[in-house]
Amino acid sequence: MQLIPGETLTIDRKARANSPFYDLELRPPEVRACDFEAVVIDFSPERAMAEASRCIHCPDPAPCMLACPTHNDIPSAMWLIEQGHFSEAANLYHQTSSLPEICGRVCPHEALCQGSCVLNKNHTPVLTGELESFAVDYQRRREGHAIPLAPPTGKRVAIIGAGPAGLGCADQLLQSGHEVTFFESKPSAGGLLVYGIPNFKLPKHVWMEKWEEFERAGVTFIPNTYIGKNKTIDDLFTDGFEAVFIGVGSGIDAKMEDTPGTDLPGVYEATDFLIRGNVDPSLLPTSMRQPLEVGKRVVVIGGGDTASDCLRTALRLGSEEVTCLYRRTEKEMPGGKKDRVMASEEGANYRFLTQPVKFLPGDDGKLAAVECLEMKLGEPDKKGRRKPVPVEGSNFIVECDTAVLALGYWPDPILGKTTPDLETHDWGLVTADKNTGITSRAGVFSGGDCVTGPDLVVTAMVAGRKAAWTIDEYLKTSSKP
């Protein structure tokens, strides 16, 4: 339900819809492609108030609110921002979201809140995501924000994985008074917010400030601990935890197993490339601290958002010729258009209907070229996507000194293999109820990418929050499993 229902406001909706729209300000492509700073220029208070005042306040429930996976009360926040009540708007976002300053920046708004804005019909939608991060940043800088803690219950919950799912779960558990301990395989918390999404989309300081909130709320963080290898879920129960949340994501890079030459120096998996290209070495596992060797000519193989992130990272690392190789056409690309347009503006090239079949070494034994086949589109598959079919004898060579494989992600099956009674499916995804996080093992809950496969920050966070509500109920009624 909206705090300030549209029906209660006496406003001139027609005048609002026709008021001028000023698009987001981005740093010029030739400037932003030289560094890893944020691409989007943050709103000033005046700009935020003007943008929020374009909202026409649809009747409750507004379509933007329904389209937002965490059901932020966007229209009420727009009203508060318009009046200059930025902290009050931030408080509204904090009620429904554990990561509003992050979702406001990285959600695919055009497909969610902004995409459902009724102004899309004849006008331009309100820039809802940017207004969310503006209000929450404003509050943090002026007065700070703390997770509201409930009196301690003395119950201890272990969270495996400190990505958006684990963080959403921790936020809600803390607000119910439970003790939270993260077990994380990496040196730092954040999951793909740190070890995936590049700085130019999500500056690391935004994440660090968020993480300080969790630290101040008293979470225990145990880094460099791979559950399934260093400890099992059974060990966690033996150590006295009363419930366990699994939020381990789906972070194993897909391989090109039948393609010769993927082991050549110069061929990288997307995660390795993005992490070593974007993350301060002090936050990296020691095995990943050696610098990337990125050449002047880079090819990125794949068509999703990760491919766009790799193209843009390669440009920022100084590569002169950066080309995406994709086996279908632009129409079938799974990645968002916004990122693709930005990558093109920054200098990336696209070569469609192109399938690499062999990675070729030069005299020094390092990658020197990729042999490719031209493809054409065949009949649609079960999902309606037209299958790429090779054109016989169309082999050609693309010279390059670095190749990045951005082909998608798989789950790690290790927890299913090391946890009795924990059901998994499809190569290791955890079987869990999407609304409650309940798994087949008593006391064990799960959510996020490790349940759904690769998805979004906001959906993983929502899954973690929902699981926390179930865990809270479980802790009230259960004796130890």
Ligand SMILES: Cc1cc2nc3c(=O)[nH]c(=O)nc-3n(C[C@H](O)[C@H](O)[C@H](O)COP(=O)(O)OP(=O)(O)OC[C@H]3O[C@@H](n4cnc5c(N)ncnc54)[C@H](O)[C@@H]3O)c2cc1C
């Ligand atoms: C390159 C890239 C760019 C993306 N860009 C966007 C974007 O712009 N917008 C968006 O909404 N989404 C984006 N996504 C998707 C988004 O990041 C994920 O959907 C989201 O992070 C999933 O959250 P999660 O908590 O389920 O998993 P993760 O973020 O993957 O976190 C899982 C955590 O668990 C840890 N872990 C794994 N196994 C174990 C274990 N056995 N023991 C202990 N710890 C373990 C991992 O180290 C990690 O920290 C992107 C993804 C990638 C790869």
Ligand code: SF4
């Ligand atoms: S969480 Fe995402 S979808 Fe929801 S309002 Fe914020 S930016 Fe939009």
